[in-house]
Amino acid sequence: MQYIAAAIAIFGASIGAAYGNGQVISKTIESMTRQPEMAGQLRTTMFIGVGMIEAVPILGVVVALLLIFI
Template structure:
């Protein structure tokens, strides 16, 4: 049963990385779309985008924590 922990950890890391990549792509594409529609708001939109990307990047960190718990517990 020890091998199943490694598989579960790999799935946790893969899933969280995939979700973060999708989320970042969505946030950045919508920000670029918004900037093309309203260029005067570009500085506000970029700031909001960086905050959103930072929050989304917490997902893979949590995935790594879960993977480490699965391996070492």
């Protein structure tokens, strides 16, 4: 059961992060087409947002490892 719980934790975290990254990137590209002069600032903000979203799967892996080894 520990392995199933770990797999669900990683699966949920990775699906959520993939959806979040897709939304952030698509909205950033949409904003860049509407206001090209803001492209640099939007890109910087996008990278910060993607970095924060990528913390979710890392925490999912930590939870999965805790479920397996503890």
